[in-house]
Amino acid sequence: MVVLSQPALDHYTSIKTCKPTSVFTGLPVINLRDPEAKTLMVKACEEYGFFKLVNHGVPMEFMIRLETEALRFFNLPQSVKDKAGPPEPFGYGSKRIGPNGDVGWIEYLLLNTNPQVTSLKTLTIFRQNPEIFRSSAVNDYILAVKRMAFEVLDLMAEGLKIEPRNALSRLLRDEKSDSCFRLNYYPPCPELQALSGRNLIGFGEHTDPQIISVLRSNNTSGLQICLRDGTWVSVPPDQTSFFINIGDALQVYIMSTVF
Numbered sequence: 168m169v170v171l172s173q174p175a176l177d178h179y180t181s182i183k184t185c186k187p188t189s190v191f192t193g194l195p196v197i198n199l200r201d202p203e204a205k206t207l208m209v210k211a212c213e214e215y216g217f218f219k220l221v222n223h224g225v226p227m228e229f230m231i232r233l234e235t236e237a238l239r240f241f242n243l244p245q246s247v248k249d250k251a252g253p254p255e256p257f258g259y260g261s262k263r264i265g266p267n268g269d270v271g272w273i274e275y276l277l278l279n280t281n282p283q284v285t286s287l288k289t290l291t292i293f294r295q296n297p298e299i300f301r302s303s304a305v306n307d308y309i310l311a312v313k314r315m316a317f318e319v320l321d322l323m324a325e326g327l328k329i330e331p332r333n334a335l336s337r338l339l340r341d342e343k344s345d346s347c348f349r350l351n352y353y354p355p356c357p358e359l360q361a362l363s364g365r366n367l368i369g370f371g372e373h374t375d376p377q378i379i380s381v382l383r384s385n386n387t388s389g390l391q392i393c394l395r396d397g398t399w400v401s402v403p404p405d406q407t408s409f410f411i412n413i414g415d416a417l418q419v420y421i422m423s424t425v426f
């Protein structure tokens with residue numbers, strides 16, 4: 168058993184633990200090829216701002232390859248990973264999330280999805296970890312997920328009667344789009360879990376500012392969403408599907424059309 172010294176524990180006091188939550192069984196599941204998809208998406212967005220997408224067309228092979236390469240990256244020695252950080256805003260980050268002082272039990276890579284937009288940090292990652300990029304795992308995955316996101320955004324625009332039909336997807340297609348790709352890794356923390364009896368919070372409570380976020384995870388639970396009544400519920404993991412989360416920008420639009 169590893170007993171952590173008090174200074175080591177103090178270091179983590181800013182990382183909060185997580186209360187047990189109930190599993191959400193009412194999550195809308197939408198088939199991208201369903202002729203009713205656009206109507207179902209709008210309904211899901213109004214009710215939950217969140218839905219699971221199946222039959223999405225992103226090859227499972229791309230998802231598995233990305234996961235393998237990502238694990239390879241996060242298992243590199245800390246000193247190697249640190250060369251690709253801290254994020255400014257792109258690059259490798261550990262525990263500190265974003266510019267507002269948020270912390271969590273998380274490591275991540277934040278990249279721009281536009282290959283034209285590169286930062287010094289991104290170039291360092293390319294140089295230090297050629298495996299993750301040489302295999303084209305990241306680029307293949309980003310491209311396939313973007314194609315799927317174009318379809319989702321076109322359907323949402325149709326469902327919301329926004330004209331022209333590509334009004335939302337063209338924001339993502341724009342070569343100056345600030346869309347980003349985030350690879351989150353939640354390292355195990357058995358000693359701290361044993362001490363607190365709870366799981367540590369990885370990526371704490373937040374909303375995403377964008378139009379939509381496309382989430383995918385491995386088969387591990389941990390993702391939670393907040394329902395309209397303020398209750399946090401746990402989303403059962405599904406490694407074959409994507410979860411679509413409505414960002415602040417689209418939520419404001421949807422809410423303005425409802426009320």
Ligand SMILES: C=C1C[C@]23C[C@@]1(O)CC[C@H]2[C@@]12CC[C@H](O)[C@@](C)(C(=O)O1)[C@H]2[C@@H]3C(=O)O
Nearest residue numbers: 256264265266267269347349373374375376
């Ligand atoms: C804690 C934070 C990280 C974040 C900015 C924020 O204050 C709240 C939203 C977070 C998020 C989630 C989606 C994207 O990954 C991201 C880049 C974004 O635009 O909003 C991150 C932000 C970040 O990592 O800086």
Ligand SMILES: O=C(O)CCC(=O)C(=O)O
Nearest residue numbers: 349351370375382384390
């Ligand atoms: O890693 C996750 O499952 C959630 C991450 C998240 O909420 C985000 O990146 O905005």
